[in-house]
Amino acid sequence: MILAYRDVRIDAPGSHRVRCTDKEEMFTALYELESRDGAPLVLFGCDVGKVSDAERRGLMRRIGFVPANGGLLSNLNAWENISLPIAYHAPQSLGGALAEVHALLNELGGVDDALLAKLPDDMTLYERRLAAYIRALLEAPDLLVVDDAETGLGATKRQRAARFAEVYRTRFPGGTYVEFNG
Amino acid sequence: MLAVYRELEGSAQLLAHAIRRIGVLRVPPVAEELTRQIYFTGAAATGGIVLRGAFIGTLIIAYVIEVLNADAALAVKMLLWVVLREVGPLIAAVLVIQRSGTAVATELALREISGEVASLRRMRIDPQDYLVVPRVVGMAVSNAALTLYVQLIAVGGGMVLAALVINVPLAEMLNYFFVLASPLDLVYSLLKSLLFGAAIAVIACYHGLHPGSRSINAVPQAAIRAVTEALLAVMLLNVIFAYLVYGVAFFGLVTAQR
Numbered sequence: 001m002i003l004a005y006r007d008v009r010i011d012a013p014g015s016h017r018v019r020c021t022d023k024e025e026m027f028t029a030l031y032e033l034e035s036r037d038g039a040p041l042v043l044f045g046c047d048v049g050k051v052s053d054a055e056r057r058g059l060m061r062r063i064g065f066v067p068a069n070g071g072l073l074s075n076l077n078a079w080e081n082i083s084l085p086i087a088y089h090a091p092q093s094l095g096g097a098l099a100e101v102h103a104l105l106n107e108l109g110g111v112d113d114a115l116l117a118k119l120p121d122d123m124t125l126y127e128r129r130l131a132a133y134i135r136a137l138l139e140a141p142d143l144l145v146v147d148d149a150e151t152g153l154g155a156t157k158r159q160r161a162a163r164f165a166e167v168y169r170t171r172f173p174g175g176t177y178v179e180f181n182g
Numbered sequence: 183m184l185a186v187y188r189e190l191e192g193s194a195q196l197l198a199h200a201i202r203r204i205g206v207l208r209v210p211p212v213a214e215e216l217t218r219q220i221y222f223t224g225a226a227a228t229g230g231i232v233l234r235g236a237f238i239g240t241l242i243i244a245y246v247i248e249v250l251n252a253d254a255a256l257a258v259k260m261l262l263w264v265v266l267r268e269v270g271p272l273i274a275a276v277l278v279i280q281r282s283g284t285a286v287a288t289e290l291a292l293r294e295i296s297g298e299v300a301s302l303r304r305m306r307i308d309p310q311d312y313l314v315v316p317r318v319v320g321m322a323v324s325n326a327a328l329t330l331y332v333q334l335i336a337v338g339g340g341m342v343l344a345a346l347v348i349n350v351p352l353a354e355m356l357n358y359f360f361v362l363a364s365p366l367d368l369v370y371s372l373l374k375s376l377l378f379g380a381a382i383a384v385i386a387c388y389h390g391l392h393p394g395s396r397s398i399n400a401v402p403q404a405a406i407r408a409v410t411e412a413l414l415a416v417m418l419l420n421v422i423f424a425y426l427v428y429g430v431a432f433f434g435l436v437t438a439q440r
Contacts (some may be wrong), residue, residue, distance in 0.1 A: 031303075031304055032300075032303075057306065060304070060306055061306065065304055067301070069297075071297060071298070071300075071301040071304070072298075072301070073298050073301065073302075074292075074293070074296070074298065075218075080211075084211055084305060084307070085305040085306070085307070087209075087210050087258060087311075088209055088210075088211050088212075088213045088305070088307050089306065091209070091210050122418075135305075177394070
């Protein structure tokens with residue numbers, strides 16, 4: 001079992017689009033790794049309510065997030081936002097990360113390298129989601145949780161955002177991509 | 183009463199966390215936050231200090247000599263006692279509260295409300311390590327530097343302006359200064375200003391990270407609470423310091439048994 005919470009059950013790797021009744025609750029539970037009203041939250045076969053702190057941190061490391069608004073820090077530019085987890089946890093691999101970011105930007109297309117110098121307030125919604133997506137991918141998550149990648153975007157950007165699942169699955173064939181829609 | 187206790191406890195916990203986790207400043211993104219904090223609190227505030235410091239120094243000398251009809255020795259003594267021990271650290275602290283205390287409380291409250299703090303947690307970054315530690319250290323160091331700057335400007339500028347305005351020889355004042363100045367005064371004011379800066383930072387961080395509600399109205403309220411409590415804390419710490427080091431508090435109304 002990869003993910004089970006209330007009416008949502010995902011038990012095999014792959015790309016999944018899930019329509020859940022209370023998306024906000026689902027995201028809060030996954031974000032904080034804490035369920036509401038004691039409802040069991042199962043991730044990678046572990047009941048999150050019964051694991052130790054170390055195991056919790058281990059679980060957190062395996063999950064990547066792409067919030068609908070990007071969840072970026074407002075005083076850091078796109079590159080600083082993208083590289084923040086790596087610069088914090090493994091600064092020695094920062095050099096390789098830049099090449100990876102350029103590769104992902106080329107692969108997804110639609111934006112140039114100037115994006116990396118932009119502050120979140122100057123970015124479009126798609127650019128903020130893209131930055132959050134790249135930030136998540138750099139940590140090679142086993143489970144990538146995406147909040148409505150295409151909502152609020154124009155037709156061209158929607159097509160590009162629709163490729164998030166495909167690019168993730170190409171890079172991490174054993175991984176699970178879950179996109180929640182309200 | 184319970185709220186006051188909770189705020190004191192929360193601020194003390196943040197200070198303890200900052201001291202315990204000071205090593206996190208070696209992590210590159212935290213070091214960058216520290217640099218930003220020192221720039222905004224210390225470097226960018228120096229302009230406002232110059233005029234205030236020089237005016238206060240001149241005022242003290244002019245008041246002592248012209249109004250109290252004292253000699254240059256007493257004027258310099260007053261300048262040293264008042265500026266080095268009390269007014270210097272207080273002016274710097276008030277400036278830091280006014281500029282950085284409000285900025286930190288507002289910024290952190292906005293980050294909390296907009297979900298940036300939760301986002302940090304999701305990146306397995308402890309918000310207290312990333313947001314609080316560099317602000318506490320940065321504001322303590324910046325406040326100490328600003329205090330030194332105020333003291334230099336107020337004492338130096340005060341003596342120079344007094345020599346020009348009220349016709350007291352500069353050489354005579356300098357002579358008295360070197361005779362009367364004690365390293366203890368500098369160490370005392372340095373320690374005090376470090377503590378003032380740290381206290382302002384933890385109070386601003388506490389209110390910023392606990393804005394009370396998710397509404398945007400909570401942001402100015404957090405800033406107001408931070409400023410009010412930081413001013414109170416600085417005044418209280420000043421009294422405690424004066425009592426512990428010199429055995430007097432409240433301008434001599436309370437004295438220690440010797």
